[in-house]
Amino acid sequence: MLSMRQRLFDGLHRRPGWATACLLAPALLWLVALALVPMGVLAYYSVLSRGPWGTIVHTLTLEHYQHILDPVFLRVLGRTCRLALLTTVLCLLGGYILAYWMAFYGGHRKFLYSFLIMLPFWTSDLVRLYAWMTLLADHGVINNALLALGVLQEPLPLLYNEGAVVLGLVYTYLPFMVLPLYAALERLDRRVLEAAADLGATPLECLWKVTLPLTRGGMLSGSVLVFVPSLGEFLVPELLGGAKTMLLGKFIALKFTGLRNWPLGAAYALVLVVMIVLLLGLYVRLVGRKQAFEAPVS
Amino acid sequence: MNRPARRQLETWVEALGEGRLTRRTFLRRGLALGVTLPVLADIVRLYTPAAAETAPTPQLLERIKKEGRQLFIANWEEYVHPHTIPRFAKEFGVKVTYDTFPGNEQLLAKLQAGGARYDVIFPTHNFLPIYRAQGLLAPLNHEYLPLFSNLLDKFRQTSFDPGNTYTVPYSWGMTGLAHHTVQTRDDPRLGSWALLFESGPQRYSGKLGLTDEREEVVAAALQFLGQPPNTHSREALREAGALLLRLKPHIKAFYPGVEAKKALITEDLVVAQSWSGETVKAQAKNPAVAWALPREGGTGWFDAMAMPKVAPHKVTAQAFMNYMLRPEVAAENANTTGYATANRIAVEKYIDPQVAGNPAIYPPAETLARVTFLETIPDDVLPVYEDIWTRLLGA
Numbered sequence: 001m002l003s004m005r006q007r008l009f010d011g012l013h014r015r016p017g018w019a020t021a022c023l024l025a026p027a028l029l030w031l032v033a034l035a036l037v038p039m040g041v042l043a044y045y046s047v048l049s050r051g052p053w054g055t056i057v058h059t060l061t062l063e064h065y066q067h068i069l070d071p072v073f074l075r076v077l078g079r080t081c082r083l084a085l086l087t088t089v090l091c092l093l094g095g096y097i098l099a100y101w102m103a104f105y106g107g108h109r110k111f112l113y114s115f116l117i118m119l120p121f122w123t124s125d126l127v128r129l130y131a132w133m134t135l136l137a138d139h140g141v142i143n144n145a146l147l148a149l150g151v152l153q154e155p156l157p158l159l160y161n162e163g164a165v166v167l168g169l170v171y172t173y174l175p176f177m178v179l180p181l182y183a184a185l186e187r188l189d190r191r192v193l194e195a196a197a198d199l200g201a202t203p204l205e206c207l208w209k210v211t212l213p214l215t216r217g218g219m220l221s222g223s224v225l226v227f228v229p230s231l232g233e234f235l236v237p238e239l240l241g242g243a244k245t246m247l248l249g250k251f252i253a254l255k256f257t258g259l260r261n262w263p264l265g266a267a268y269a270l271v272l273v274v275m276i277v278l279l280l281g282l283y284v285r286l287v288g289r290k291q292a293f294e295a296p297v298s
Numbered sequence: 299m300n301r302p303a304r305r306q307l308e309t310w311v312e313a314l315g316e317g318r319l320t321r322r323t324f325l326r327r328g329l330a331l332g333v334t335l336p337v338l339a340d341i342v343r344l345y346t347p348a349a350a351e352t353a354p355t356p357q358l359l360e361r362i363k364k365e366g367r368q369l370f371i372a373n374w375e376e377y378v379h380p381h382t383i384p385r386f387a388k389e390f391g392v393k394v395t396y397d398t399f400p401g402n403e404q405l406l407a408k409l410q411a412g413g414a415r416y417d418v419i420f421p422t423h424n425f426l427p428i429y430r431a432q433g434l435l436a437p438l439n440h441e442y443l444p445l446f447s448n449l450l451d452k453f454r455q456t457s458f459d460p461g462n463t464y465t466v467p468y469s470w471g472m473t474g475l476a477h478h479t480v481q482t483r484d485d486p487r488l489g490s491w492a493l494l495f496e497s498g499p500q501r502y503s504g505k506l507g508l509t510d511e512r513e514e515v516v517a518a519a520l521q522f523l524g525q526p527p528n529t530h531s532r533e534a535l536r537e538a539g540a541l542l543l544r545l546k547p548h549i550k551a552f553y554p555g556v557e558a559k560k561a562l563i564t565e566d567l568v569v570a571q572s573w574s575g576e577t578v579k580a581q582a583k584n585p586a587v588a589w590a591l592p593r594e595g596g597t598g599w600f601d602a603m604a605m606p607k608v609a610p611h612k613v614t615a616q617a618f619m620n621y622m623l624r625p626e627v628a629a630e631n632a633n634t635t636g637y638a639t640a641n642r643i644a645v646e647k648y649i650d651p652q653v654a655g656n657p658a659i660y661p662p663a664e665t666l667a668r669v670t671f672l673e674t675i676p677d678d679v680l681p682v683y684e685d686i687w688t689r690l691l692g693a
Contacts, residue, residue: 052677053428054410072692138505138566157504160551242551243508246692254691257407258512259684 039273046266054260064267073251073268080248083162084230087169088177091226092219094170095177099218100211102178103185114182117175125172129239132171136164136240160242168236176225184218185211217287224283228276248272303331311341320646322654339651354390354617358442361613362390369614372397372405372416374601375556376579377637379630386621392614400554401511409434409606416606417615423600424513426458426465427674435464436607442616445623453600453640458674466619467640469632470600472661472669473514474591476562476572476580491522491592493569495545503548507561507570510552512687513672514597515542518571521594521670528673532682539686546693562587574658575636589658591665598669600640632659 051057102113135141136159143155196206234249255265313319328338375398387394399405402425408414429435453467487493508515517527519538559576561567563583577589605615628641629648
């Protein structure tokens with residue numbers, strides 16, 4: 001009689017589909033339970049009606065989607081896209097320089113540098129953003145220092161404006177840009193650069209014609225990792241934004257908690273989800289299916 | 299002090315000790331006699347009769363034990379004396395989990411969503427009808443609340459919870475205008491909402507703040523326009539919304555109450571719509587901060603303790619409410635939070651004389667006459683408010 005184990009092994013061997021299913025199960029379960037089901041609930045709420053006092057009535061309607069054309073929403077959406085794009089560009093510029101320096105001049109301290117990039121994740125971003133508030137306030141650390149030194153006569157309005165929000169976003173998401181860029185630059189075959197130099201390319205030409213094109217994948221995945229969460233960011237505009245920089249994430253939260261309008265909040269949230277899915281689709285098209293799913297960092 | 303005056307004072311001290319004289323009357327008479335306030339305060343501390351025995355009965359402790367000796371509280375930030383909760387935990391042998399919430403809407407959203415399992419919450423009076431209409435609260439068993447009679451009459455039997463079936467009023471305050479006295483010196487708009495809404499000799503642009511409670515912000519605009527803050531007139535509300543939109547470029551931020559206090563202390567804000575108690579606390583740190591109820595009127599509110607229907611520890615919750623009704627506890631809270639307690643005995647006997655004499659906490663009658671208590675926004679008017687608020691915050 002075959003042992004149980006043997007039979008199981010044979011079974012796995014004969015039907016590879018079963019083994020694959022076993023291996024996929026945790027990821028699938030995660031995807032279904034934590035992404036698809038909540039999304040389905042969100043979609044369902046977005047077609048329900050708002051009842052008295054902000055309750056939910058289970059009568060189906062599409063009226064909330066009419067509010068997508070509400071000028072206030074469009075304005076918030078436009079502002080969000082603009083600031084998320086600005087954040088991505090700034091992260092890309094700063095991140096590329098940082099990652100380049102780490103990969104090419106980091107020497108034996110490379111590990112230490114990548115560790116330092118990740119270090120802020122050890123503290124809650126709420127705490128770190130509060131720290132920025134104390135730094136940037138009208139009578140915060142920076143302004144007080146500049147006033148004491150006589151550089152300024154009046155405090156600069158550093159907090160509660162778009163500049164503060166972009167600063168907060170760049171600060172929060174820079175590591176997500178640096179790490180894929182660093183990985184891409186690290187994997188870059190140095191012999192290719194030597195060959196380019198041998199063939200007479202100036203260092204600038206080397207960068208422009210060899211290094212940048214070869215690290216395009218890292219730039220794209222870094223940009224996605226920065227742009228997508230920036231679109232939905234709630235904490236940064238809440239803490240650093242003040243009265244004039246309402247972003248989409250905060251706007252959706254306002255509909256849910258501040259205005260007791262869950263269906264409309266759900267509809268707006270779904271618009272954001274659809275936008276992000278379309279963006280990711282574009283990303284896959286740009287880098288190619290194989291690269292996007294198998295080697296996202298090079 | 300001459301002999302007859304001293305003898306007179308002694309009679310009053312005796313009367314105070316026997317409870318024939320209230321603390322407040324004693325202070326007033328003593329001051330009239332020319333005795334200084336610190337001396338009087340010391341006498342009061344020494345001679346006020348000790349609180350009636352209010353320790354929990356063994357039966358109550360037994361029930362609390364059966365419930366698992368736990369209590370989940372959701373309260374506003376900085377809204378109790380730092381000792382209040384630890385002392386309750388110690389005396390009743392209960393492990394207290396204490397959460398804070400920034401605003402009424404957030405608390406209501408949490409309870410509507412159904413996930414929050416709080417035992418005691420502190421909603422504001424105008425939200426009580428919403429909680430009641432949705433059946434979110436559990437009725438109270440007044441047998442657990444023998445100290446309920448300590449409350450001032452005007453906070454019992456209000457229209458927001460007739461018969462106090464669901465709530466025990468906690469404390470009350472006003473929403474008016476805080477300003478920085480040095481930077482607004484000689485400003486002709488002082489004492490009026492115009493300090494926010496109109497440009498005078500100085501606009502203080504970028505140094506103006508509003509609360510983030512929608513009803514209060516709209517009410518301020520309505521009051522400046524000479525409209526009653528509880529109006530349902532679409533015309534008036536539209537006008538108020540337009541006024542707020544014009545004000546918006548000058549606004550720094552919409553502050554949850556405690557945040558405004560911090561910005562007032564550091565002088566990041568020069569003029570701010572603010573809750574009375576926050577300014578009282580700000581003043582303690584920065585004497586240049588002042589508060590006034592604008593001449594066009596301000597809004598008033600009271601917060602109450604309530605027990606959600608889903609509360610897992612209902613006996614413990616009511617034991618806690620009764621503990622909060624003890625005059626010493628209520629007075630201790632009122633002395634530190636900057637808000638007036640709804641507890642009559644606490645006001646009469648235990649309040650710090652300096653707190654009792656602060657017009658921002660216990661306003662004189664002519665100020666009180668300008669206070670309008672906000673009513674619940676009816677459901678058919680709510681979309682108008684939603685529209686105003688969305689435009690104001692989104693723009």
